[in-house]
Amino acid sequence: MQVIKDISTLREAVRELPRPVGFVPTMGYLHEGHLSLARAARQACASVVVSIFVNPSQFGPNEDFSRYPRDLERDQRFLSEVPVDIIWTPDNLTMYPEDYQTWISVEKVAAPLEGKMRPGHFRGVATIVAKLFNCVQPDRVYFGQKDAQQVRVIQQMIRDLNFPLDMIVCPTARESDGLAMSSRNVYLNAEERKAAPVLYRALQNARRRFDEGERNADILRKQIETEIQTEPLASIQYVSIADADTLEELRVIKKDALISLAVFFGKTRLIDNIRLEIAPRK
């Protein structure tokens, strides 16, 4: 397992790897969700590259860039157990040299939800992901369903800009009580941590009601909000039921839908989502 910092060494090392090359871009402080991506890549690809880069351009000015958790030694230990072939850990000046000035914007699917709450977030995500793709030149890239809108934005960018690679989306990894794994869970204090599983319970109960035939999105949204509000530590930012493809809010669920939400526990903002499928999967 090589740990590489600069781009030219990375390119040379990737050139030596057997194809197909699977790539997992991360911001580090890895958890089981990241590792499930790396293992999926390991299983399907001849080689696996993981990047670790806390991308400043996807954080807003009042967000948690500087305190975002970092622990490269721990990350390396975890990845050596997958194992992966290359860990790439570029620094800020490598990715954003002085006079950097090129940005990729995805429009419609990046506009609502996280895009609305975090202006500029998806511009930063799309741009860094394109840069990472061009540096690694992988055959397959792995992302987690946890960041559902990110998945949709990157899928759109890959399609629109004709990136020559396949995107694989892996299920959200969860703690035993249902809380979606996130590097940000470390911010939660004991009480907030205990309260946070309400999100997944509310999502599951909405799915149950959907499975029983409820198609009115307003009723399902209301049910989720009410259930989350039973938890005094939770403060809802949004609960959305949207078309899974366009991410436009729905009143009636006639096609595949995405239920997604952002909820504060204290200062910590958590997101989670589930998909509702109308037609049985092929």
Place this chain on the structure above:
Amino acid sequence: MQVIKDISTLREAVRELPRPVGFVPTMGYLHEGHLSLARAARQACASVVVSIFVNPSQFGPNEDFSRYPRDLERDQRFLSEVPVDIIWTPDNLTMYPEDYQTWISVEKVAAPLEGKMRPGHFRGVATIVAKLFNCVQPDRVYFGQKDAQQVRVIQQMIRDLNFPLDMIVCPTARESDGLAMSSRNVYLNAEERKAAPVLYRALQNARRRFDEGERNADILRKQIETEIQTEPLASIQYVSIADADTLEELRVIKKDALISLAVFFGKTRLIDNIRLEIAPRK
């Protein structure tokens, strides 16, 4: 020589080509400038791909997209004489399918000059060029110095987004009277055509004065404007003397500079440029 329309056939055909692959993106209606790029690629690369696509997203609403000259048969004949390996001629819906929504913006170097006169132009250029790069995946790409700011914008995009390729810039091809070759020269009537070489004469006279020691950009700008204004059919849009790297306007020329201009002859807008080099070339 294969002529290919769709992207998957293109990718398969490129995969069979010996490397390095040189790529010349064009909007067709080829002239000696384009052919000099294709020949430069032919000489330096094992394989040559030329694309022909009149990119709608780089034309403003009041510009000449619909009447831009097109003649694929003529273009094929010219390219068969280079010769090139693949001519790729995608159609609009291939490059911009329904629900297309991803755009690349280069900021500082795309802002002045053509970027100011043609809002959105370089967003369209950067986006289509990135798409073409991702479809062809060339090792080297060839552009003409004729579109000096375009060269600078694409160079910046390649650097910022880490495209894994080298950019080669070839000199402006000129008619025997000095007029820079352009597909748009066909718009000129006989009198305008006769008047148009004033642009290159004015640029050359400015260079002569620069070579004699003049470093005051205002004086040189004024000299160029005065000379162009002796031609009654010419209507100046801008004459710029800018830092060749940042494209910021200069008052005193202390580093390599770019003199560029846009001038109307009737309804036809012509651009041209020369570089002024302070230090002798390495």
